[in-house]
Every structure is written in C-alpha cells, then in structure tokens.
Amino acid sequence: MDKIDYKKVYSMLYKASAKKAAVVDIPTLQFIAIRGEGEPGSDLFTQSIQALYGIAYTISMSHANDDLQIPNFQRFVCPPLEGHWSTINGAEYDGVDQSVFEWELRIMMPEFVSEKYFEKARSIVSAKKNNPKFDEVALITRESKKHCVMMHIGSFDTEIKTFKTMETYVKENGYRRKSRDHEEIYLSDFRRVSSDKLKTVLAFEVGE
CATH class of the missing domain: 3.20.80.10 (Regulatory factor, effector binding domain)
Known part of the structure; x- marks a missing residue:
C-alpha cells in the first residue's frame, strides 16, 4: 500500500x-509542536527538533509496534519540519541579535492521531531516549x-x-x-x- x-x-x-x-x-490541520525562545542554533533548539522527530517517527512507524496500534491508521510519509517565527514582546529584530526570537516548531500529523495515541507515542519514545524536551511537545490544531x-x-x-x-x-x-x-x-x-x-x-x- x-x-x-x-x-x-x-x-x-x-x-x-x-x-x-x-x-x-x-x-485546518493538526501538528505536534513545541515552543521556545532564543537562537535557532542553540542546544535547546536542537533538542526541540530531536524531540519532535522522535515522536513523529514513532507515530509514523506505529503499524510495526504492538504497543502503539492506532485505530484507522494509514501509512504516511513523515511531513517536513515547520517553524512559526515571531519576536519576544514584538521586539524589532536588528539582523544580529537572535536572542529576541520566539518560535514554535511543528510537524503535521494526520487526523487519525488522537490525543490519547499522541501521548502514548510520546511515552514510548521518552522511555527510550533521554531528551528533556519530550514533555514540552503538544498536539495542537491550527485553524484554517x-x-x-x-x-x-x-x-x-x-x-x-x-x-x-x-x-x-x-x-x-x-x-x-x-x-x-x-x-x-x-x-x-x-x-x-x-x-x-x-x-x-x-x-x-x-x-x-
């Protein structure tokens, strides 16, 4: 298939x-997402990306995991990383000081991924990999x-x-x-x- x-x-x-x-x-689409502030090259930024992909790939491969059988699951290609960018308190970005950045990183998820199975996937991957950012990832909906x-x-x-x-x-x-x-x-x-x-x-x- x-x-x-x-x-x-x-x-x-x-x-x-x-x-x-x-x-x-x-x-209207749903995503797994994580928010943060500061430079896009920071360790926290990198950990946030790793946490997103860890959960996204766990969900996309759930058909092969007996502990994560999602109802109505259809195999899908993991969508690309996205970012929503703004500045803290509307500060002006001077082209140099990236500490003013406020960001939300996200990866789109199919409709059949419910809160219950998102949380289960997060629990599975966080038990295997040590990343403090797993707990900050949420399942969100972005309106049309x-x-x-x-x-x-x-x-x-x-x-x-x-x-x-x-x-x-x-x-x-x-x-x-x-x-x-x-x-x-x-x-x-x-x-x-x-x-x-x-x-x-x-x-x-x-x-x-």
Whole structure:
C-alpha cells in the first residue's frame, strides 16, 4: 500500500513557486509542536527538533509496534519540519541579535492521531531516549487561514528578498499582511545541504 504523502495532498503549500508569490487557503490541520525562545542554533533548539522527530517517527512507524496500534491508521510519509517565527514582546529584530526570537516548531500529523495515541507515542519514545524536551511537545490544531506563500531558495539570511516580493504581491492583489510573524517549511535538511541550495517555503497570514 502506498504511503500518504502530504506534500502532494497539500501541494499548493509544499510546492509553492520560487518565481511568483501566491495567496492560498490553508485548511485546518493538526501538528505536534513545541515552543521556545532564543537562537535557532542553540542546544535547546536542537533538542526541540530531536524531540519532535522522535515522536513523529514513532507515530509514523506505529503499524510495526504492538504497543502503539492506532485505530484507522494509514501509512504516511513523515511531513517536513515547520517553524512559526515571531519576536519576544514584538521586539524589532536588528539582523544580529537572535536572542529576541520566539518560535514554535511543528510537524503535521494526520487526523487519525488522537490525543490519547499522541501521548502514548510520546511515552514510548521518552522511555527510550533521554531528551528533556519530550514533555514540552503538544498536539495542537491550527485553524484554517489564508496565507501568502512563496518558495525561497538559498540561505536563511537572504529571505528578506523573498519577503519583499511577497509583500509587493499582497499589496498589488488587494490583500494586507496581518502581522510581522511568519512561517517556514523546511524542505531541505539544513544540517546537510549547503546554504545556497536550501529550499524553504515562506508564508505569512493575510487578510482582505
């Protein structure tokens, strides 16, 4: 049986164009998520990512685990890591001081993953691996919203150019950016791919 690939199911999001911005309706989805503050290269940030993937892979492989048999389970490809980025108390980011960052890291989960089985998966993986961040991971729901999206290819440090293109598109098409917060979907493993080849979907919420 083929696995569900949510990058194909929600292609309007995961396959955003690198040449042109677009406004899309993102449906209500659920995620496993963890919040934090400070530099994205910190040990806490890394531990948070490891905790998310530990739980996500435990759930995605639950069909092979007698202790975690999820009703209505369908095999699926583990979706990519995402991040919601803002600053503490709305502080202005000067391009240098990353300690002002406030973030929520998350990985999308199918509808059949209930709170009960999420907690069971978290318990199973936390018993095997020593990571203090497991207890901070939660199962959340993100309500349907309208976003401007565009693919950014290159270093995270050059995202501002893509955001400017997106903001111009929004204004020219009768929308407005609702806040300075933004979201990123990491289609490349930034630990293994050179910065000039990174593929990241950028998004921010818009209104009319």
